Amino acid sequence: MRVVIETQAQPKSAGRRPTQNSWERFELLYRSSRDDIFAYVTTLLNDRAAAEDITALAFERAYRRRKTFDRRRGEERAWLFGIARNAALDELRRRKRVASLTVDPEDVSEPADDAGPEVALRRTAVRAALTELPARDREVIALKFHAGLRNTELAKVLGVSETAAGTLLYRAMEKLRKACDART
Amino acid sequence: MRGPDSDPQGQDTAGALMAVDATLAGDPVDPQYAELAELALILREERPRTSDAFTARLDAQVQRRFARPAPAVRGTGLRRWLGGSLAGLAAAAAGVAVVLVLAGGHGGGSSSSSSAAEGTVVSSASASAAPSAGAAAGKPLLSITPAIREAKRPTGAAAATATSSSSSAAASAPGSVIPSPVIPGTRQVVQSAQLVLGVAPKRIDDVSQQVFNVVGQEKGYVNSSNVTSGGGDGGASFQLSVPSANLAATLTSLSQLRGAHVMSRSDNTNDITGQVGGAGQKLAEARALRRSLLKQLADATTTEQVDSIQARLHDANASIASDLSTLRGLQRQVAYSTINVRIQSAAAPLPVSQHHSSGFTIGTAAHDAGRVLVVVAGVALIVLAAMVPVALVGALLAWVIFAVRRRRRDQALDLV
Numbered sequence: 001m002r003v004v005i006e007t008q009a010q011p012k013s014a015g016r017r018p019t020q021n022s023w024e025r026f027e028l029l030y031r032s033s034r035d036d037i038f039a040y041v042t043t044l045l046n047d048r049a050a051a052e053d054i055t056a057l058a059f060e061r062a063y064r065r066r067k068t069f070d071r072r073r074g075e076e077r078a079w080l081f082g083i084a085r086n087a088a089l090d091e092l093r094r095r096k097r098v099a100s101l102t103v104d105p106e107d108v109s110e111p112a113d114d115a116g117p118e119v120a121l122r123r124t125a126v127r128a129a130l131t132e133l134p135a136r137d138r139e140v141i142a143l144k145f146h147a148g149l150r151n152t153e154l155a156k157v158l159g160v161s162e163t164a165a166g167t168l169l170y171r172a173m174e175k176l177r178k179a180c181d182a183r184t
Numbered sequence: 185m186r187g188p189d190s191d192p193q194g195q196d197t198a199g200a201l202m203a204v205d206a207t208l209a210g211d212p213v214d215p216q217y218a219e220l221a222e223l224a225l226i227l228r229e230e231r232p233r234t235s236d237a238f239t240a241r242l243d244a245q246v247q248r249r250f251a252r253p254a255p256a257v258r259g260t261g262l263r264r265w266l267g268g269s270l271a272g273l274a275a276a277a278a279g280v281a282v283v284l285v286l287a288g289g290h291g292g293g294s295s296s297s298s299s300a301a302e303g304t305v306v307s308s309a310s311a312s313a314a315p316s317a318g319a320a321a322g323k324p325l326l327s328i329t330p331a332i333r334e335a336k337r338p339t340g341a342a343a344a345t346a347t348s349s350s351s352s353a354a355a356s357a358p359g360s361v362i363p364s365p366v367i368p369g370t371r372q373v374v375q376s377a378q379l380v381l382g383v384a385p386k387r388i389d390d391v392s393q394q395v396f397n398v399v400g401q402e403k404g405y406v407n408s409s410n411v412t413s414g415g416g417d418g419g420a421s422f423q424l425s426v427p428s429a430n431l432a433a434t435l436t437s438l439s440q441l442r443g444a445h446v447m448s449r450s451d452n453t454n455d456i457t458g459q460v461g462g463a464g465q466k467l468a469e470a471r472a473l474r475r476s477l478l479k480q481l482a483d484a485t486t487t488e489q490v491d492s493i494q495a496r497l498h499d500a501n502a503s504i505a506s507d508l509s510t511l512r513g514l515q516r517q518v519a520y521s522t523i524n525v526r527i528q529s530a531a532a533p534l535p536v537s538q539h540h541s542s543g544f545t546i547g548t549a550a551h552d553a554g555r556v557l558v559v560v561a562g563v564a565l566i567v568l569a570a571m572v573p574v575a576l577v578g579a580l581l582a583w584v585i586f587a588v589r590r591r592r593r594d595q596a597l598d599l600v
Contacts, residue, residue: 023249027246030246034234034239034242035233035234038232038233038234038238039231039232039233042232043232048232051232052234052238052242055238055242056241056242056245059242059245059246059250060245060250063246063249063250064250086593089593089594089596089597090593090596092596092597093592093593093595093596122222122226123226123229123230126223126226126227126230127230130227130230134597134598135597135598136597136598139597141227144204145208145224145227145228145230145231146227146228146230146231146232151201151205166197166198166201167197169201169204170197170200170201173200173204173220173223173224176223176227177219177220177223180223
């Protein structure tokens, strides 16, 4: 999501220093992607504590490898999500177990649900259905709605074409919608 | 896998995706996608949020630039092992290459020319009286014993005969150098040297002419010579005689001939003091006998006595002539040293020998630099040749590891 980087971070330094060093670029990337990475990893792992560790590990790896980043192979944000995805998949493989959480742990920063009981019920159903989705579908939804990736970036992270990424996203939403309907 | 690439995106899918994007962008969507839009909004609202504690902790880590070592992850050990192994193989290959190059440099080509080009000077002193050899080298080498001195004052027919025979022997030597005065008590040492020079085939004639010039300058003469030029295996050989006093200077000049380099050299000395003394003693006895016979001849009264004494006198004169000839031969060996020079076709000497013979010049430096570059290029080529299969195996191994890891990561999603 280059737009995000440019619209949020670029104005701060564009007028002062046209060329940024690797640390400044990494810091901008961190500021713009920290919450998105965490949200994506949390949804994928269904484990907030592990997600925090993996998020930190992903940024540390990105920092170590920041000089090897090749812009011709994609945007920095997609590159960062690729690192986070590999770290999360390694964590899944290491644990050798299926994520057992069926509901999202309580989020202290979650906003109060003051839109009414129907909306609250609907949100609860979506939350529960999401945790029961297969990991592949949950990952696509997490990348799209929790990390805020565009379809092109999503395709890059998953290693598929943009059309295929759109198809995967559509199918995942259909599964989620049916799961929600079944719950309500 | 579901094979999304093989499933073309239909109109419904494209419309739904556009509706989702429009919803996320805050734009209105078609009512048929209202349920999808609501789901998209809920999903966005349900996004997990970071806690303040985690945010602060991660911010601090980033500000520290992850100063603490990275947590151990699977695969790091394997990667480190692979890296160490490849580095070790590279170092081993480089070492083997250096050894091969060095071994090839010494063992390849013509070993004789390379060893000879180092200018090895072999000195073999065969003198029986070593203590006197060094002293004899720097002093007049010829001495004449009292007996010889007596022989140089011939009287009568015998003396005339002896002088005639010796002069005929000396006539073979151009210049007929008169031996230096004899210094009683000094050692009589015969010196000789062998010199092998390497020259380019096309310069054999030139170098041979330089040999003649050197011999002339040092007041020596050429006993024999044989020069064969033309073709790839020409050569020349000389037997030179030079005054012993000029031996060292002659050898130095011959060693520095233009276009030639010394392949080998040997010096020999032989003490003949005993032989000279013996010959002198024999000559003195013969002369004493002749003097006695001359007195007897003067006192003879009968024809028989005169005939008998004359016959014995004739034998005594012959003995004196022979002894004198022997003595002069030894005298000439001491006065003149023999140098055997052999010139043979050979490659140019290595720079090392040039340094010893002609010192450090721009030309030798450039030659050395070129040689170093050639050796470096050879080492690099061998290292490259050794590294190519190693690199191919490493690349294949890395590709396999990458593919396996990717497959396992992909399978990890199916475990959840």
